[in-house]
Amino acid sequence: VMRTVGGHLYRYNAECFFQANIPVTERLLERVLEIADVATDDPGMAIDLYCGVGLFTKPLADRYRRVIGVESDRTATAFAVENTGADQERSGVRIVTAPVEQWIAEDRSPLGRVSLVVFDPPRAGAGANVVEGMIRLNPAHIAAVSCDPATFARDIRGLIDGGYELVSIDAFDMFPQTHHVELVGHLQRSEHP
Numbered sequence: 001v002m003r004t005v006g007g008h009l010y011r012y013n014a015e016c017f018f019q020a021n022i023p024v025t026e027r028l029l030e031r032v033l034e035i036a037d038v039a040t041d042d043p044g045m046a047i048d049l050y051c052g053v054g055l056f057t058k059p060l061a062d063r064y065r066r067v068i069g070v071e072s073d074r075t076a077t078a079f080a081v082e083n084t085g086a087d088q089e090r091s092g093v094r095i096v097t098a099p100v101e102q103w104i105a106e107d108r109s110p111l112g113r114v115s116l117v118v119f120d121p122p123r124a125g126a127g128a129n130v131v132e133g134m135i136r137l138n139p140a141h142i143a144a145v146s147c148d149p150a151t152f153a154r155d156i157r158g159l160i161d162g163g164y165e166l167v168s169i170d171a172f173d174m175f176p177q178t179h180h181v182e183l184v185g186h187l188q189r190s191e192h193p
Contacts, residue, residue, distance in 0.1 A: 005029055005055065010083050012053040015075045019055075019182075021174050028145070028172045028182055032056055035143040035186045036063050036116055042140035044113030049100045049130070050121045054080035056143075057093060061085075064115070066092045072099040100126070104133030114139040125151025128158060135162035144185040147174070152183050165190045 003010050003022060006029045012018050019025040036046065040063055048057045051069030053076050060067045061084055069084065071077045077097040080086070086093040096103055100121070117139040119126055125148065126134075134142065135158075142159060146152035156166060164187040172182040 006033070006059060008058050008083075010053055010055065010058070010079075012079045012083075013075065016053050016073070016079060017076070018053060019174065024172050024174050024182070025055075028174075028184060029055065029059070031170050031172075031184045032118060032143045032145065033059055033063075035141060035184075036060055036118075038186075039116035039139075039141035040064070042113075042115045044115035044140070045111065046116040046118070047111075047114055047137065047139070049104070049117065049119040049126070049134075051080055051095070052076050052120070054083040054095070056118045056120065056145075057095070058084045060116075060118070061091075061093045064092070066094075068094045068096060068111070070096045070098060070100050070103050072097070101129050101133075104130055104137070108133075108137055111137075116141045116143065118143040118145065119155075120145035121151075121155075123148045123151065126155045131155055131158035131162065134159065135164075138189070140189050142185075142187040144183075144187065146183045146185075147180065149181065149183060152185065156185055156187070159187050163190050164188065 045066035057069035
């Protein structure tokens with residue numbers, strides 16, 4: 001299947017997750033990229049956790065010299081490599097096939113400065129270990145994407161307790177006339193100790 005979202009072409013198959021409501025997905029992507037644009041004021045790289053086929057990774061590469069996408073599903077990461085051009089010699093994009101919980105638990109200090117972390121976990125949310133890993137990465141900004149308000153609130157609480165402040169929350173009616181909602185939260189590192 002091929003879909004164009006935000007001016008970028010994405011390829012994927014039926015084994016991969018991709019948002020079904022493309023017009024609302026475009027709005028959601030725009031919001032994440034607005035956060036990314038604010039984060040570019042802080043020099044560093046971007047990390048896209050639970051990157052899937054590269055929905056956020058691909059346009060982040062237009063804004064950052066270095067982008068890492070992390071995803072556990074091998075089929076999705078194969079498409080992410082294709083969609084982002086990560087297999088090209090001069091690409092600043094690297095796609096990692098690994099469970100986010102495992103990847104983020106390792107020492108990531110050699111990566112250097114991180115301006116932005118985007119995370120879009122499954123309905124179960126990121127969880128405490130991933131939240132702690134994000135705090136250790138110490139990004140200036142975080143774009144939290146979620147399809148479940150309860151796990152979103154839990155993950156955001158952990159980030160606030162870890163020194164971040166919530167700047168904004170936006171809701172997107174991905175499935176009209178149902179109770180489902182997609183959320184995008186913008187967090188930034190607190191200036192207060």
